[in-house]
Amino acid sequence: MNILLDARNITKQYRGTSILENVSFTIYDNQIIAIVGKNGSGKSTLLKMIAGLITPDNGSFMSSKQALNIGYVPEVAPSTILFTPKEYLQHMGRIRGMAKQKLLSRINDLLILFHLEDVQDTRMTHFSKGMKQKIMIMQAMLNETDLLILDEPLSGLDLQTQNDLEETLKTLKQQGMTIILSCHETKLLEHVVDTILMIHHKEVMQTDLSVTPTTYNQLIFEISNITYIKDLLHVTEIQQQSPLANGFYEVIVHIQAQRTDHLLQQLLDKNASIKQLIPINDKEKFIQHD
Numbered sequence: 001m002n003i004l005l006d007a008r009n010i011t012k013q014y015r016g017t018s019i020l021e022n023v024s025f026t027i028y029d030n031q032i033i034a035i036v037g038k039n040g041s042g043k044s045t046l047l048k049m050i051a052g053l054i055t056p057d058n059g060s061f062m063s064s065k066q067a068l069n070i071g072y073v074p075e076v077a078p079s080t081i082l083f084t085p086k087e088y089l090q091h092m093g094r095i096r097g098m099a100k101q102k103l104l105s106r107i108n109d110l111l112i113l114f115h116l117e118d119v120q121d122t123r124m125t126h127f128s129k130g131m132k133q134k135i136m137i138m139q140a141m142l143n144e145t146d147l148l149i150l151d152e153p154l155s156g157l158d159l160q161t162q163n164d165l166e167e168t169l170k171t172l173k174q175q176g177m178t179i180i181l182s183c184h185e186t187k188l189l190e191h192v193v194d195t196i197l198m199i200h201h202k203e204v205m206q207t208d209l210s211v212t213p214t215t216y217n218q219l220i221f222e223i224s225n226i227t228y229i230k231d232l233l234h235v236t237e238i239q240q241q242s243p244l245a246n247g248f249y250e251v252i253v254h255i256q257a258q259r260t261d262h263l264l265q266q267l268l269d270k271n272a273s274i275k276q277l278i279p280i281n282d283k284e285k286f287i288q289h290d
């Protein structure tokens with residue numbers, strides 16, 4: 001996983017009242033991250049700082065990219081927009097100084113992506129909250145976007161519209177985008193979220209849901225020349241190596257499951273003889289290490 005943004009020791013106060021204290025967390029590329037916490041815990045404040053709209057009193061955000069393109073969708077969408085989606089997005093693009101042809105083509109792509117081609121020329125006054133929410137996300141994505149920030153995107157949406165938005169978020173992630181959003185409870189987006197940042201007592205606790213436990217294999221083989229294995233294995237992977245009466249060596253290694261096939265191939269190329277291959281879990285691995 002590549003790091004997109006690293007928040008280090010972020011502190012924020014409003015008029016002498018501390019909101020966040022010495023908060024650190026990491027945002028990985030191509031993930032969906034949910035910021036959760038009670039009303040007034042500082043979710044919007046944190047999102048605005050990530051978006052660069054307000055500055056922390058202390059600490060810094062370090063990005064792995066030189067210029068990180070951020071799209072921000074605020075919590076409160078304008079209640080009445082008299083334009084059609086196409087007109088509104090054209091205005092927003094022009095305000096940002098986008099070239100006409102690029103803007104029109106981007107709007108076209110976004111209308112298709114969000115399944116709103118049919119209503120592109122309909123006045124938005126009659127749009128549902130979910131449809132307006134989509135338009136707000138589209139305007140944040142008019143420029144190429146690496147990181148999309150959504151403040152309470154699900155608030156006030158019925159279940160069907162929430163599911164619809166979940167699908168949209170999944171599609172955006174598949175296209176390579178990283179999305180950070182705030183919501184009141186983790187349950188709402190549990191199918192799509194990779195990482196939860198929980199704000200509690202001015203601190204942030206990070207839980208990575210997408211990290212799958214690493215599985216290992218124990219492999220026992222015999223090899224004629226012990227120097228061969230030095231290039232193939234990390235020192236920590238070699239559990240035991242014992243000389244045999246025939247001049248060969250018996251070697252026991254613990255290797256990550258996804259690297260096992262490749263190692264087997266390399267060992268066979270060196271004329272090693274495979275004696276045993278058994279899966280072990282992380283816990284067993286540590287017990288055997290102790």
Ligand SMILES: Nc1ncnc2c1ncn2[C@@H]1O[C@H](COP(=O)(O)OP(=O)(O)OP(=O)(O)O)[C@@H](O)[C@H]1O
Pocket residue numbers: 014015019037038039040041042043044045046
């Ligand atoms: N511009 C501001 N000036 C002073 N206080 C502010 C300002 N913005 C936010 N606050 C205060 O900071 C605290 C955190 O606000 P914030 O909006 O970040 O919380 P939140 O978790 O997003 O809340 P909610 O779930 O209700 O949207 C609140 O007590 C709020 O009143």
